[in-house]
Amino acid sequence: MQDAIRLSLDEVHDTAKSLLSVQGFSEAHAAAIARTVTAAERDECRHHGLFRISFYVNSLKAGHASPDAEPDVSDLAPSVVRVDAKRGFSPLALEYGYAPLIERAKAQGIAALAINNALNVAALWPEVEHLAEAGLVAFAFVSAAPYVAPAGGTKPLFGTNPMAFSWPRSGGHPLVFDQASSASARGEIQIRLRDGKALEDGWAIGPDGRPTTDPRAALAGAQLPFGGAKGSSIALMVELLAGPLVGDLLSFESGEDDKAGTGAPCGGELIIAIDPARCLVGGDRQAQLAHGERLFARILEQEGTRLPSDRRYRARERTAREGVLVPRSLFDSLNELRAG
Numbered sequence: 104m105q106d107a108i109r110l111s112l113d114e115v116h117d118t119a120k121s122l123l124s125v126q127g128f129s130e131a132h133a134a135a136i137a138r139t140v141t142a143a144e145r146d147e148c149r150h151h152g153l154f155r156i157s158f159y160v161n162s163l164k165a166g167h168a169s170p171d172a173e174p175d176v177s178d179l180a181p182s183v184v185r186v187d188a189k190r191g192f193s194p195l196a197l198e199y200g201y202a203p204l205i206e207r208a209k210a211q212g213i214a215a216l217a218i219n220n221a222l223n224v225a226a227l228w229p230e231v232e233h234l235a236e237a238g239l240v241a242f243a244f245v246s247a248a249p250y251v252a253p254a255g256g257t258k259p260l261f262g263t264n265p266m267a268f269s270w271p272r273s274g275g276h277p278l279v280f281d282q283a284s285s286a287s288a289r290g291e292i293q294i295r296l297r298d299g300k301a302l303e304d305g306w307a308i309g310p311d312g313r314p315t316t317d318p319r320a321a322l323a324g325a326q327l328p329f330g331g332a333k334g335s336s337i338a339l340m341v342e343l344l345a346g347p348l349v350g351d352l353l354s355f356e357s358g359e360d361d362k363a364g365t366g367a368p369c370g371g372e373l374i375i376a377i378d379p380a381r382c383l384v385g386g387d388r389q390a391q392l393a394h395g396e397r398l399f400a401r402i403l404e405q406e407g408t409r410l411p412s413d414r415r416y417r418a419r420e421r422t423a424r425e426g427v428l429v430p431r432s433l434f435d436s437l438n439e440l441r442a443g
């Protein structure tokens with residue numbers, strides 16, 4: 104990376120936390136967001152690292168986000184926990200929800216966490232990875248701001264609506280995938296705009312409804328779902344699970360709610376956690392996980408394959424030793440944010 108500075112992970116965390124605190128976030132929110140941002144930099148998921156700090160700060164300055172809301176945890180059913188984030192950002196709400204969700208999933212076999220009124224500009228792999236580390240299979244769904252045209256359409260309606268899945272592994276990091284239902288993440292288009300790079304074919308259409316590889320036209324037009332009608336149906340499912348099912352907003356409603364255009368949608372998240380040992384007669388967790396390993400081994404026998412999340416875990420090992428490279432322009436913009 105040209106013109107970049109190297110930061111240790113501790114420096115990333117301290118930079119994020121102090122900047123968020125100076126801008127008015129409470130200690131609890133600044134710390135939770137800084138942990139999320141640092142995890143993203145650590146795993147080289149840069150769209151959700153320091154690059155995102157401006158979204159957190161701008162939402163606060165616009166009066167769109169609460170700086171200090173304490174999440175409220177309640178039970179909706181024996182196996183359904185709710186966390187009301189009260190317009191705070193999602194990292195703290197998640198931290199409040201993990202323990203009751205894990206406890207319910209282990210007691211009942213399956214449990215859900217419904218998060219409401221949360222601003223979410225983060226990746227979903229941290230939540231499902233955390234649950235898999237507790238021995239659970241997990242899914243997470245979030246709808247986002249309206250950027251994606253439904254298959255065949257030309258106007259933004261769906262969010263980039265990610266879903267994530269995790270599977271525990273004995274003696275190793277969990278298997279995790281976390282993917283947008285759009286052909287590309289919004290952050291990737293914003294980064295390509297910043298870096299003056301073209302988009303891939305099939306990512307977006309311009310305001311005229313025609314295919315474009317120009318990031319600026321794509322941001323003014325609409326992103327496209329991955330895989331045509333199939334990705335469009337997944338985006339539709341995510342909207343229903345993270346919105347109407349948990350009593351929260353659809354993407355286009357989140358867009359209307361974001362009157363200042365901060366790009367940080369306020370809405371719901373659904374997380375489902377399953378205890379493998381409770382899913383079959385005489386459940387033998389180790390045998391179930393070993394059975395999953397047979398599939399992973401067969402995948403990896405084929406040249407050119409890797410498991411989802413392996414890239415992140417490799418990056419994690421490297422950045423623990425070497426720190427991360429932050430573009431000078433991003434570092435300078437963070438210093439400007441800190442100043443005012």
Ligand code: NDP
Nearest residue numbers: 225226227247263265280281282283288411412413414415
């Ligand atoms: P990517 O296309 O980069 O990756 C999607 C998944 O595919 C990852 O789990 C990745 O694993 C895996 N993968 C990629 N290449 C391979 C391969 N060759 N073999 C096996 N697995 C592979 O992610 P997206 O652009 O779709 O999404 C980026 C992020 O944006 C996600 O974290 C998502 O949660 C987030 N997002 C958040 C939103 C919000 O509103 N909060 C909205 C939309 C997206 P690996 O990580 O190891 O590369």
